[in-house]
Structure formats: C-alpha cells, structure tokens
Amino acid sequence: MTALDRLKRELVTPAGLQPLRVLAASGQLGYGIPDAAFAEGLGRKPHFIGCDMGSIDPGPYYLGSGNLATSDGMTRDDLAKVLLGARAIGVPLMLGTAGTAGAAPHLEKSLALVRDIARAEGLHFRLASIRADMPRDLVKAAIRAGKVTALGAIPALTERDVDAATHIVGQMGVEAFQRALAAGADVVIAGRACDTAVFAAIPALLGYPMGPAMHMAKIIECCSICTTPGGRDALLGTLDDAGFVIDSMNPIRHATPMSVAAHSLYEQGDPYRVIEPEGVLNTETAHYEAADTHRCRISGARWEPAARFTVKLEGAERVGERAVLLAGCADPKAIAAIREILPAVEKTVRNLVATSVRAPFELHHRVYGIDGVVAWPAAPSPLPREIFIMVECIAASAEDAKSVATVFKQYLLHHGFPGRISTGGNIAFPFTPPEIVTGTAYRFNVYHVMEVDALEPLFPVRIEDL
Numbered sequence: 004m005t006a007l008d009r010l011k012r013e014l015v016t017p018a019g020l021q022p023l024r025v026l027a028a029s030g031q032l033g034y035g036i037p038d039a040a041f042a043e044g045l046g047r048k049p050h051f052i053g054c055d056m057g058s059i060d061p062g063p064y065y066l067g068s069g070n071l072a073t074s075d076g077m078t079r080d081d082l083a084k085v086l087l088g089a090r091a092i093g094v095p096l097m098l099g100t101a102g103t104a105g106a107a108p109h110l111e112k113s114l115a116l117v118r119d120i121a122r123a124e125g126l127h128f129r130l131a132s133i134r135a136d137m138p139r140d141l142v143k144a145a146i147r148a149g150k151v152t153a154l155g156a157i158p159a160l161t162e163r164d165v166d167a168a169t170h171i172v173g174q175m176g177v178e179a180f181q182r183a184l185a186a187g188a189d190v191v192i193a194g195r196a197c198d199t200a201v202f203a204a205i206p207a208l209l210g211y212p213m214g215p216a217m218h219m220a221k222i223i224e225c226c227s228i229c230t231t232p233g234g235r236d237a238l239l240g241t242l243d244d245a246g247f248v249i250d251s252m253n254p255i256r257h258a259t260p261m262s263v264a265a266h267s268l269y270e271q272g273d274p275y276r277v278i279e280p281e282g283v284l285n286t287e288t289a290h291y292e293a294a295d296t297h298r299c300r301i302s303g304a305r306w307e308p309a310a311r312f313t314v315k316l317e318g319a320e321r322v323g324e325r326a327v328l329l330a331g332c333a334d335p336k337a338i339a340a341i342r343e344i345l346p347a348v349e350k351t352v353r354n355l356v357a358t359s360v361r362a363p364f365e366l367h368h369r370v371y372g373i374d375g376v377v378a379w380p381a382a383p384s385p386l387p388r389e390i391f392i393m394v395e396c397i398a399a400s401a402e403d404a405k406s407v408a409t410v411f412k413q414y415l416l417h418h419g420f421p422g423r424i425s426t427g428g429n430i431a432f433p434f435t436p437p438e439i440v441t442g443t444a445y446r447f448n449v450y451h452v453m454e455v456d457a458l459e460p461l462f463p464v465r466i467e468d469l
Contacts, residue, residue: 014050020210027224028055030225033072039229044252053099056099057100061139071112078116079119097204101192104170106136128469164448165449170318171318173195176197177203183464185208186464190332194462214285214303215242215247217304228260247368248327249299254297262292286304292431295440322397324398325441328395330393331432332431332435339351340421342382345415358388364403367397415430
C-alpha cells in the first residue's frame, strides 16, 4: 500500500472527508528548525510534512552558479530532522525548490544528502525526484510563437538570453507532485516549485476543495511568519471541506485574523489573485475569524482553473567577477559632500586604471544612511552622524575587479573636498583588507511566463527505492 493509499483509507470515508492535518516544518530548509515546535508538531500526528527549500529571494547568484545558499552541514541537519520525523510517524514528506534555486545541480546535491542520511540511519523508502530545468529549444520555440511574456520591467525574452543563462528553471505546480505520489513515493523532492504546490498537491488528490486547500498552502508555507509575533517555528494547518485552521506549534506565536490576512498578501502584486500554473487562487471572498486566542480559522477562498497552463521561467547569466570596497565615515563635512566625492573619485580611478584594466568594467557606489537602499532624490535633513559606503566593481576578471576596488580605496581615503580639515582619516575601514573579492556576479535575465499546452512533459519524475 502506498503512502497515498493510506491517506485515502484514513481521510476519505463514507461519512465524508475527515480533517487533514498538515505540518509545515520549515519556511526554508538549511537555516535551522526550532526543535520544540517541530516535536510538538510531530506529536499532533500530521498526515504529511511539507518544507520549502528555496526561493528566488536570495538573488541570481545561486541559480547562476548552481550553489546552495545554505551550508552543507546545516542543510544536512535540517534534511535529517524532517526525514527522520516523517519516517518515524509513517507519513509522506514533500520538499520543494531543492537546494535554494531548484536547478539540476541543486536537486542533485539535495538528493545526495538524502541518500547519505538514509544509508546512515538505515531508512528504507520510495524517493521521487522531479526536475524543473527547461529545455532551451522549447523555450526558444515559445519565444518565436509569441507565448512568452515578461514579468515586470524586465525586457522581452530573446533567444540570446536563453543561450546566455547558465540554468533556466520553470516553477512546477501541484500536477508534478501528484504524479510522484501516484507512483508510490513516500518522499518527494522537487526542483523549482511553487511554494503552494508542496502543500496543496495531497489535499487536491484526496478531493478537498481546491480554494481552501490552495489558500492554506499559501499561508503555511512560511511556517509561523503568519503569526504575531512572527517566527520560524513549525505550523500546523488543519483542512476540512469548508476551510482550515492555522495553529503555530510555538505557544507564544498566535495566529490572528489580522496576522493571517496580512500574510495572504505576502509576495503578491495583486492582493487577491495568486496565479499558479493550473489556475488562480482568488482570496477576495476569504473570511478570517479567531478560533480562540491562539488559532485562526479561514474559509471562503475560490479556485479558478486556468484556461491555459502557464509556467514561470527563471534564469541567470554571468555578468563578471565582483569585488567590493567597504568603508564608513563620521566626518560631517565629508558626509555633506559625499555625493560629489564619489563620482569625482570614480573619474580619477577610471583614468588611473585605463592601461592595466583594459576590458570595460562596472562601478557602483551606495551610501547607506543617504541612498544605499533607495535612490532618494535628496539627502536626509539633518544628515546622519555616520554613513556606510559600499563600492562595487564588476569586471572581466577577479584581478581586474580587485585592482579597481583597491585604487578606489586609496583615492577615496585622500580625496580633497571643500572644508576638509584632515588630509586623511575621513574614511574608516571596518577591517583589513577593506576590499573583498566576492566571486562571480550573476543577473536575472529570464523572469518570464511561458504558455504551455501540457505540464507533464516539462517536469519528469524519477523514482528510486532506498
């Protein structure tokens, strides 16, 4: 009997659908899972455990490089915790966006860790893995057919962009997870996936209404962030045929109508429509009410099946090698003149390195306290007592990037400006060396939606017995 068969036997009864308990163990594996809350969640006898492993939020480097954002040790510890927990109580484990970005190298590294844990712990189960890498020829054909649309301000996708990206992934929905479960999987590890798919695939297979099921998935995928005070503790969602209840496994984190409704807006351009590959979750008619002082009950969300399937595409290309210069300043006269100082230093540096750094390079300077996060049109008044300066150089080689950052450091340190009193010491460096080579820089060059006729061919499922 498969894991899915066992759930059907317990939950789909002649009397109707029984309450389905879903434990969200981690908003992103590899950053630590609070033990007490996870243990409490296991004690509630969930019908399955779900975890997200990644996101586009950490930026393009991880998708471009194939590296994980989390350390191998922490990632292994978290994987062991959820894997051992799920096998101890005999329930499915669902993992999405393996290894931060969900491309082939991220998925394979995650699978290698799981296999190693299984060997070390003597575990035996059926493992399904789902690839999310998009065939480049297919994406190019979709571009030519006019079936690819940009998301936001990014330019229209070109075939050159497709070739330049080191990895291109598509976000899978519930369909791929359901095929893995139908193949008898006890543990499913997917490449790039919609966060909701991890938690909505099983409820949809069992026949729970898709509106509440998808809304619950949207809320619980980040664990107790939807509570007040928010945190990363495990969260239990209990779904029935009319709605669901949110219950943090940490007793100090309370799910209120306000906190849960606010989290429904999380990461959404439209406050009421969550677009998935298979359809749209519409929360405009959702109702939030306190079940008690700790829990919240939610109902009323609607599911609108898609007339045409869509897949979000993500890709990153190499830009160059990066070095950064880090410095601080507490000189009020230098702070007042900093918007004139930095461009003047840049002009000097570009002239000085012209013979040694022949390839074009990029220079960006940001002043935290004035315009480091947002390019404010005017400096604050009064000016801050201290500022932090970050100068970034992206060049063809690491040596070139370091050369530019090093020269910039010296001329920033001694640049003359009106009212200057000291000829040195206007700039402070937090450590030495203050210029740091950070590695390869990437940028997102694929952030688009592609219309497709069918989802199944895009996300192949592989089964292995451990």
